[in-house]
Amino acid sequence: MAMVGRRILEQRQAQAVAEAMAFHGTSQHAILAATHPVYHHSPVPSQDVQPDRPIGYGAFGVVWSVTDPRDGKRVALKKMPNVFQNLVSSKRVYRELRMLCFFKHENVLQAREILQPPPVEFFHEIYVISELMQSDLHKIIVSPQPLTSDHVKVFLYQILRGLKYLHSAKVLHRDIKPGNLLVNSNCVLKICDYGLARVEESDAQRHMTQEVVTQYYRPPEILMGARHYDYSVDLWSVGCIFAELIGRRILFQAQTPLLQLELITDLLGTPPLEDMTSACEGARVHMLRTAHKPPSLGALYTLSSQATHEAVDLLCRFLIFNPKKRITCIDALAHPYLDEGRLRYHSCMCQCCYNTNAGRQYTGDFEPVATATFDDSFEDGISSVQQVKDAKRETVISNCTVATVCSMH
Structure with a gap:
């Protein structure tokens, strides 16, 4: 019955x-x-x-x-x-x-x-x-509402905090962009949309798809045809978003992948051969045949008044051509630029800390990792x-x- x-x-x-x-x-x-x-x-x-x-x-x-x-x-x-x-x-x-x-x-x-x-x-x-999250980072960036330095720091802190967790679970997101970063009315941020996410591929000989990451946030190694990549692709995307939060405009906005790569080299300069080891042969040949470009990282200071020495220093650690030299989530979270973002988040926004009659009780682990890897x-x-x-x-x-x-x- x-x-x-x-x-x-x-x-x-x-x-x-x-x-x-x-x-x-x-x-x-x-x-x-x-x-x-x-x-x-x-x-x-x-x-x-x-x-x-x-x-x-x-x-x-x-x-x-x-x-x-x-x-x-x-x-x-x-x-x-x-x-x-x-x-x-x-x-x-x-x-x-x-x-x-x-x-x-x-x-x-x-x-x-x-x-x-x-x-x-x-x-x-x-x-x-x-x-339900009321908005996302793309809508906030293009809106007329002001974004203070405090906003940028607390948003960037949460992005890296969530990404550290994903990476500790052995998951590459592969589509980090403002539209996939949800924000509620209290400025709490959550990474979403795992349609392109996958588990880390430890075998460097196994090919991975290049049809990942929205073009404006795609790292140079994928633009140059890399058949294998790791967590660093997500960190490049974070760097692009960081610059977009500061400047209120997309950092590298081109119509084609080739022009996207041109904009990146305009800023970072022509990479040395040892920084292109993951690129396909055709991309390396193309890069070596084009006129040499010197780096122009000083242009980052013109993004806005929020582009301080501390901010640009961290930004430059994300935007590195060689993925092996790119900063990790753990190291980025340890950068002094994010100290204030961490303090603001855990003082009144997080669920891991709480108030008592004796004052605020802080968690023993501000940036927890996954208890198990995703199987x-x-x-x-x-x-x-x-x-x-x-x-x-x-x-x-x-x-x-x-x-x-x-x-x-």
Whole structure:
């Protein structure tokens, strides 16, 4: 009887989802309500429900601001459509779901819940609920609101704090850019969108895709055809964002990858041959044939009045042509420029420190690392879209809470 009841419930949920999706203009709130059994919540009065609205577009889906009918709170609902078009994209979406459930860090976005999928014949989309963040760093940079030095320091500190955690879990994000850095009304920042993220490849002989990192934030080694790279690609992107926060404009903005590389060498100068070891042969030949350019790093001081000696010193450690010489997250967090950002964050913004009658109680570890590395062995043996589909459905339907999904293998 229990099994029959569950099947009837699943069929009703599937029918509700199908009807919601078929109706043109149906709100994401209706979809969110349809995918939960009625006994899970008391419906929120209609006058208390804010209108649904799209707030962002990621590599593999659209994010909506919706009201959770179970408690009336606003949440972010990510709709990932057409997730089974081909094997590569299916595996990437599956990997992103597993990462969303695995990560546990204040500055890294995580899933609160993955909605239970309908029967397999209707299973073409995935919905993920996460914390609602009001804006992102791109919107803030292009807005007219002032960005003080304190803002820049606390934002940069949080980016590096979250990235240190990801790297400690052996994960390369591979698409760090302002639009993937969510910010709430209290200036708390979270890294999001793991559609291009992957586990570190320790074998330097194994080729990695070059179709990563939005062009303006793409490091020179990838622009020059490197077949293998590491965490340093994320640090180059952080450097570009750091300069963008200071100057309120994109540092390297070109129409093509080749012109992107030209802008980089205009600033850094022509690199010596030993700094191009990871580049492909054609890129090295091209670079050596062009006229030699001297470095012009002094131009960084013209970004704005916030480009102090301390800021430019740190910026120059991010923007290094040779990835092996580029600063790491750990070393960047130890730079004196970020001391004030750390203090401000842990004085009133973080969840790891708290106030008592005796004063502020600070955590013993300001920048924690992952307790375990992300295991991508679940991808082993997956050779068809149907296998990915079955794995996703089984992982989610076992229990639609994040805790259970995280424990699945």
